[in-house]
Amino acid sequence: MIDGTIAELAQALHARRISSEELTSEALARIERAQSRFNAFITIDRDGALAAARAADAALRKGDGGPLTGIPLAHKDVLMTAGLNTTCGSRMLADFVAPYDAFVVEQLRKAGTVLVGKTNMDEFAMGSSSETSWFGPVRNPWDPAYVPGGSSGGSAVAVAARLVPAATGTDTGGSIRQPAALTGICGLKPTYGACSRYGLVAFASSLDHPGPFGRTAEDCALLLRAMAGHDPRDSTSIDRPPEDYAQLLREPRAAKVLEGLRIGLPKEFHGEGVDAEVAAAVEAAIAELQKLGATLKTISLPAVKYSVPVYYVIAPAEASSNLSRFDGVRYGHRANDFKDLLDMYKKTRAEGFGAEVKRRILTGTYVLSHGYYDAYYLKAQQVRRLIADDFRRAYGECDVIVGPTAPSAAFKIGAKTDDPVQMYLNDIFTIAADLTGAPAISIPCGVTRDGLPIGLQIQGNHFDEARILDVAHRYQQATDWHQRVPPIEHASKSS
Amino acid sequence: MALTLDDVLRIAHLARIDIDAAAAREVHAKLDAIFTLINELQAIDTTGIEPMSHAQDVSAPLRDDAITESDHHADYQRGAPAVEDGLYLVPRVIE
Numbered sequence: 001m002i003d004g005t006i007a008e009l010a011q012a013l014h015a016r017r018i019s020s021e022e023l024t025s026e027a028l029a030r031i032e033r034a035q036s037r038f039n040a041f042i043t044i045d046r047d048g049a050l051a052a053a054r055a056a057d058a059a060l061r062k063g064d065g066g067p068l069t070g071i072p073l074a075h076k077d078v079l080m081t082a083g084l085n086t087t088c089g090s091r092m093l094a095d096f097v098a099p100y101d102a103f104v105v106e107q108l109r110k111a112g113t114v115l116v117g118k119t120n121m122d123e124f125a126m127g128s129s130s131e132t133s134w135f136g137p138v139r140n141p142w143d144p145a146y147v148p149g150g151s152s153g154g155s156a157v158a159v160a161a162r163l164v165p166a167a168t169g170t171d172t173g174g175s176i177r178q179p180a181a182l183t184g185i186c187g188l189k190p191t192y193g194a195c196s197r198y199g200l201v202a203f204a205s206s207l208d209h210p211g212p213f214g215r216t217a218e219d220c221a222l223l224l225r226a227m228a229g230h231d232p233r234d235s236t237s238i239d240r241p242p243e244d245y246a247q248l249l250r251e252p253r254a255a256k257v258l259e260g261l262r263i264g265l266p267k268e269f270h271g272e273g274v275d276a277e278v279a280a281a282v283e284a285a286i287a288e289l290q291k292l293g294a295t296l297k298t299i300s301l302p303a304v305k306y307s308v309p310v311y312y313v314i315a316p317a318e319a320s321s322n323l324s325r326f327d328g329v330r331y332g333h334r335a336n337d338f339k340d341l342l343d344m345y346k347k348t349r350a351e352g353f354g355a356e357v358k359r360r361i362l363t364g365t366y367v368l369s370h371g372y373y374d375a376y377y378l379k380a381q382q383v384r385r386l387i388a389d390d391f392r393r394a395y396g397e398c399d400v401i402v403g404p405t406a407p408s409a410a411f412k413i414g415a416k417t418d419d420p421v422q423m424y425l426n427d428i429f430t431i432a433a434d435l436t437g438a439p440a441i442s443i444p445c446g447v448t449r450d451g452l453p454i455g456l457q458i459q460g461n462h463f464d465e466a467r468i469l470d471v472a473h474r475y476q477q478a479t480d481w482h483q484r485v486p487p488i489e490h491a492s493k494s495s
Numbered sequence: 496m497a498l499t500l501d502d503v504l505r506i507a508h509l510a511r512i513d514i515d516a517a518a519a520r521e522v523h524a525k526l527d528a529i530f531t532l533i534n535e536l537q538a539i540d541t542t543g544i545e546p547m548s549h550a551q552d553v554s555a556p557l558r559d560d561a562i563t564e565s566d567h568h569a570d571y572q573r574g575a576p577a578v579e580d581g582l583y584l585v586p587r588v589i590e
Contacts, residue, residue, distance in 0.1 A: 388547060
């Protein structure tokens with residue numbers, strides 16, 4: 001039963017064919033069994049989950065439930081959860097108990113979801129493989145020798161391995177979409193400002209986006225509806241009327257369900273640097289979208305090739321500032337041996353942060369330091385504008401932009417850990433949407449000869465989530481890539 | 496603009512991260528590769544381009560200057576390494 005989509009589970013819950021307590025117990029049993037294999041979780045909250053499930057069942061009995069009431073879900077461990085550990089995958093916060101809920105956590109609680117635990121991730125969300133966690137690497141359920149992508153790897157694996165039907169993640173350079181692609185599920189990065197960042201432990205404030213993981217585009221729409229909304233506690237939260245993102249998906253259509261849709265194919269996303277199997281799967285998906293009535297147009301985003309260098313100035317600059325709060329005074333780790341205050345700061349931070357986090361803090365400190373600000377930080381912000389201008393022009397000619405989510409399928413654990421630049425290049429197709437703030441989704445569109453999933457990215461203009469979700473949904477109505485299940489015992493194929 | 500080993504030691508001090516000579520050499524090699532990537536930006540003509548500091552060009556919202564929060568300091572200090580009488584304790588800085 002738990003292998004069903006949120007939409008299917010909600011029907012069963014409302015019809016009282018199953019209780020949330022039963023669903024949650026099954027989720028917990030699977031999570032506990034899978035933990036030694038995939039290491040997807042950092043904290044499992046069995047008691048809290050069962051209590052929340054019983055409360056959801058009581059609401060459902062009274063007829064008070066909504067579309068997410070009683071649905072078990074996991075949060076990425078960078079989102080604060082009151083009374084539960086929130087570690088950010090770091091030794092620095094290994095014992096930190098969050099004093100309050102993040103906005104999206106609060107919203108999903110209000111919607112009646114059942115929080116089962118917190119998922120493993122790259123330390124402070126800095127990574128593309130979920131290998132840098134203090135709590136050990138996350139493994140890909142399609143083959144545990146491979147990474148699940150990152151940084152929200154634990155959340156992606158929790159959904160892909162059918163441990164929970166839904167999870168949250170955060171996307172700063174691709175950290176929702178790339179792991180969704182590498183584990184064969186759907187992951188949506190909403191428009192910047194659609195989901196409040198309140199209670200999301202900050203990495204790069206101008207780029208951090210909370211968003212949902214689900215098995216289908218429809219499930220992502222249901223989750224986003226609950227997660228989005230204005231929040232005065234985040235000054236960049238956008239005040240706009242609530243939107244039913246799933247409404248368009250339910251709209252009846254003529255045979256050509258995507259008639260009139262103009263798909264932009266950036267030549268920069270469809271050339272060199274894309275693995276041949278990925279390119280072939282993406283081509284086939286585009287042909288399918290065309291069969292559904294969409295028209296294709298080759299477009300050009302000339303500045304997009306600078307996305308990675310722009311990102312590796314801006315994100316570390318913001319991170320160096322945000323992570324300065326971890327000083328061993330107000331929360332988190334403090335070194336045992338030090339000779340004075342300065343030495344305490346330095347030893348605390350040297351011990352508390354892992355190698356990749358330190359590299360990014362150092363990079364950020366350098367680009368913001370005296371004499372380098374204009375050459376690096378200001379320059380990167382100017383090129384960020386050029387990239388955003390390219391997309392603005394493109395959306396004059398097309399409605400959505402389609403291409404691969406990542407240049408290759410999953411790689412082996414350890415393959416890129418010694419070469420940060422190779423790791424960074426995984427996000428070459430996802431970073432631009434974080435820089436511009438526009439929404440993008442990754443959905444499964446194939447598997448490699450080795451049986452590893454391939455992701456298709458559909459990007460849209462600001463606040464066009466409903467449209468990209470609709471395109472993804474119509475594709476999923478015509479294909480079955482999203483129904484493929486990794487080779488694990490408990491999961492069965494279902495719609 | 497090549498990064499030197501002295502730069503690494505200087506920024507590690509600015510970032511308040513303890514680093515020994517061997518670790519600094521290792522970090523230097525990795526940062527050097529990262530800055531080779533970043534330095535691609537130097538070739539782009541950005542004359543007259545307005546820097547983009549945020550994903551959306553929105554102005555900072557204002558609210559009434561009124562107290563909206565209640566006192567949570569006991570909750571928030573629960574996770575602190577050393578607290579006494581509601582104060583955070585740090586090593587002595589004034590002799």
